[in-house]
Amino acid sequence: xxxLINADLIDLDLTGDxxxxxxxxxxxxxxxxxxxxxxxGFLADxxxxxxxxxxxxxxxxxxxxxxxxxxxxxxxxxxxxKEGVDYGAADGxxxxxxxxxxxxxxxxxxxxxxxxxxxxxxxxxxKTALRSAPDADAVATLIRKEVLGQ
Amino acid sequence: MKFxxxxxxxxxxxxxxxxxxxxxxxxxxxxxxxxxxxxxAAGAEALNPVDVAEADAxxxxxxxxxxxxxxxxxxxxxxxxxxRAINNAAAMIAEAVEKAEAAPAGKAPAGAAPMTVAAxxxxxxxxxxxxxxxxxxxxxxxxxxxxxxxxLAFVIGGAEVATKVSGGEFEGITYEAxxxxxxxxxxxxxxxxxxxxxxxxxxxxxxxxxxxxxxxxADRMGIAPGIVGGLIxxxxxxxxxxxxxxxxxxxxxxxxxxxxxxxxxxxGIMRIVIIPLISVFVVAFIMLVLVGxxxxxxxxxxxxxxxxxxxxxxxxxxxxxxxxxxxDLGGPVNKVAYVFAVGALASDNFxxxxxxxxxxxxxxxGLALASVVRPKLFTPGERQAxxxxxxxxxxxxxxxAIPFAAADPLRIIPSTMAxxxxxxxxxxxxxxxxxxxxxxxxxxxxxxxxVGFIVALLxxxxxxxxxxxxxxxxxxxxxxxxxxxRVMAAI
Numbered sequence: 087x088x089x090l091i092n093a094d095l096i097d098l099d100l101t102g103d104x105x106x107x108x109x110x111x112x113x114x115x116x117x118x119x120x121x122x123x124x125x126x127g128f129l130a131d132x133x134x135x136x137x138x139x140x141x142x143x144x145x146x147x148x149x150x151x152x153x154x155x156x157x158x159x160x161x162x163x164x165x166x167x168k169e170g171v172d173y174g175a176a177d178g179x180x181x182x183x184x185x186x187x188x189x190x191x192x193x194x195x196x197x198x199x200x201x202x203x204x205x206x207x208x209x210x211x212x213k214t215a216l217r218s219a220p221d222a223d224a225v226a227t228l229i230r231k232e233v234l235g236q
Numbered sequence: 237m238k239f240x241x242x243x244x245x246x247x248x249x250x251x252x253x254x255x256x257x258x259x260x261x262x263x264x265x266x267x268x269x270x271x272x273x274x275x276x277a278a279g280a281e282a283l284n285p286v287d288v289a290e291a292d293a294x295x296x297x298x299x300x301x302x303x304x305x306x307x308x309x310x311x312x313x314x315x316x317x318x319x320r321a322i323n324n325a326a327a328m329i330a331e332a333v334e335k336a337e338a339a340p341a342g343k344a345p346a347g348a349a350p351m352t353v354a355a356x357x358x359x360x361x362x363x364x365x366x367x368x369x370x371x372x373x374x375x376x377x378x379x380x381x382x383x384x385x386x387x388l389a390f391v392i393g394g395a396e397v398a399t400k401v402s403g404g405e406f407e408g409i410t411y412e413a414x415x416x417x418x419x420x421x422x423x424x425x426x427x428x429x430x431x432x433x434x435x436x437x438x439x440x441x442x443x444x445x446x447x448x449x450x451x452x453x454a455d456r457m458g459i460a461p462g463i464v465g466g467l468i469x470x471x472x473x474x475x476x477x478x479x480x481x482x483x484x485x486x487x488x489x490x491x492x493x494x495x496x497x498x499x500x501x502x503x504g505i506m507r508i509v510i511i512p513l514i515s516v517f518v519v520a521f522i523m524l525v526l527v528g529x530x531x532x533x534x535x536x537x538x539x540x541x542x543x544x545x546x547x548x549x550x551x552x553x554x555x556x557x558x559x560x561x562x563x564d565l566g567g568p569v570n571k572v573a574y575v576f577a578v579g580a581l582a583s584d585n586f587x588x589x590x591x592x593x594x595x596x597x598x599x600x601x602g603l604a605l606a607s608v609v610r611p612k613l614f615t616p617g618e619r620q621a622x623x624x625x626x627x628x629x630x631x632x633x634x635x636x637a638i639p640f641a642a643a644d645p646l647r648i649i650p651s652t653m654a655x656x657x658x659x660x661x662x663x664x665x666x667x668x669x670x671x672x673x674x675x676x677x678x679x680x681x682x683x684x685x686x687v688g689f690i691v692a693l694l695x696x697x698x699x700x701x702x703x704x705x706x707x708x709x710x711x712x713x714x715x716x717x718x719x720x721x722r723v724m725a726a727i
């Protein structure tokens with residue numbers, strides 16, 4: 087199975103005036119990697135989800151996500167932001183942004199991987215390690231190890 | 237304390253699982269136990285009914301409707317959106333503790349809101365009963381479908397339909413067994429087909445019972461060893477009691493294996509390969525070697541002993557055979573008595589067959605009657621089983637009593653044995669005769685001294701009914717009754 091994430095899907099210097107822009111940058115990485123066929127279409131699906139309820143979580147986390155027909159394989163793109171991007175959490179902007187893309191009719195195997203990723207996101211140690219990881223490779227390795235046990 | 241929770245969100249790929257993880261962490265940190273059902277895109281594994289029954293409170297962290305909410309009726313409920321659980325799971329756990337403590341222990345007084353009953357942890361007896369009930373609840377449709385199909389086959393095709401399908405001699409005519417089931421419709425007609433399909437459904441009865449007893453104990457991983465153990469119980473002719481043994485054994489083995497803590501990388505292999513492999517092998521080995529052989533030996537011993545009794549007092553023989561019919565309801569002891577009667581048939585002794593059939597009809601009839609006379613002593617599932625049991629009993633399908641007996645063997649088996657013994661003895665006393673090996677009330681034409689046979693049926697039915705009701709009322713304290721009520725609500 088294709089890896090959930092690799093160094094090309096990580097931006098350790100994510101910038102953006104608002105969450106739309108930051109999310110679009112991460113989605114661009116997915117498109118370059120050939121995992122999203124139509125960036126605009128995918129972003130519209132993410133926005134639709136975001137409008138139901140903001141995806142910002144307390145503790146500096148943003149998890150824009152969608153199941154979308156424009157996604158080919160379950161993919162995670164990760165961005166770290168110095169200034170922070172507002173994803174609508176009550177306690178302020180997010181410095182860790184996870185864009186989660188799932189194919190529309192994804193099999194349960196794929197969904198299980200995303201589920202185990204989501205579970206990791208609430209672990210303090212995982213977040214601390216992500217904040218202190220030196221480079222994109224280290225982040226990719228960390229996520230693969232935590233989520234897939236590889 | 238013990239909690240159960242359900243998490244769900246619109247997309248079902250992120251918040252559902254984050255909330256579950258956060259609740260599990262917070263509960264652990266506060267020293268409580270929690271089981272979470274994630275109703276997300278990866279598919280929800282339903283909460284075990286035992287966990288639900290034992291839970292002191294229920295937590296919903298959901299932005300969309302929680303599925304199957306009625307499972308939680310009567311429990312204190314803490315409800316919020318998924319985000320609250322992710323951001324502040326500890327507060328939700330604390331709230332659940334508060335609500336559980338505020339709820340009165342045991343049964344709520346009349347008029348109180350039904351949402352405020354706290355459940356003390358189930359005792360071992362109640363737990364066992366819940367496991368058995370779980371197995372029975374999954375088995376019921378097989379009993380109803382299989383039993384009614386077989387009964388219909390007798391109604392349409394007469395008693396000879398069984399022999400036409402399975403082969404053997406009936407009324408002096410020898411039939412070849414049908415070896416290719418696709419030919420049945422052409423060779424034996426619709427009745428034959430009904431009989432065959434009913435038999436297939438009945439064949440699943442013990443495996444399903446065992447599989448879902450194990451499921452009740454050990455969740456999804458219990459199913460494989462339970463069903464394999466149940467199939468072996470069916471193959472070695474151990475009957476539903478063998479199924480109970482297989483199910484409880486499978487559940488216990490998986491529970492024990494789950495105690496082994498594996499590290500993250502290994503736990504996937506544990507769940508997918510190791511536990512199924514070891515549990516299936518261990519259960520199958522024990523069922524075949526340690527349970528199977530003694531049953532075969534005991535069956536042979538019992539058969540020889542019965543043969544030695546041939547000249548004994550007829551009424552005593554009827555009493556004994558009747559009790560055997562009622563003991564395991566299609567299991568090995570029942571089969572020994574039945575085969576003895578079929579053997580007597582071959583040597584032109586028709587009274588024994590009549591006694592054995594009367595005794596085999598009585599257990600479902602008596603329990604059906606009991607579930608109508610005192611419905612409160614029976615669960616809703618048992619009352620449903622009772623409706624089908626009338627037809628099954630009338631058709632000499634003793635298995636119709638299994639749902640009752642599997643759920644509460646210690647009280648039900650004495651009642652079916654007593655009723656069977658009474659029917660067998662009375663039938664012998666009237667010297668009723670029967671020239672067919674099956675068919676129940678539908679072969680009334682082949683019964684000699686019909687009045688005597690029906691009197692035997694009525695007496696046996698009344699005895700089973702009375703004993704079952706008496707035992708259910710006497711040997712049942714208040715706490716057990718309350719545990720039962722909660723168990724019923726959870727299934």
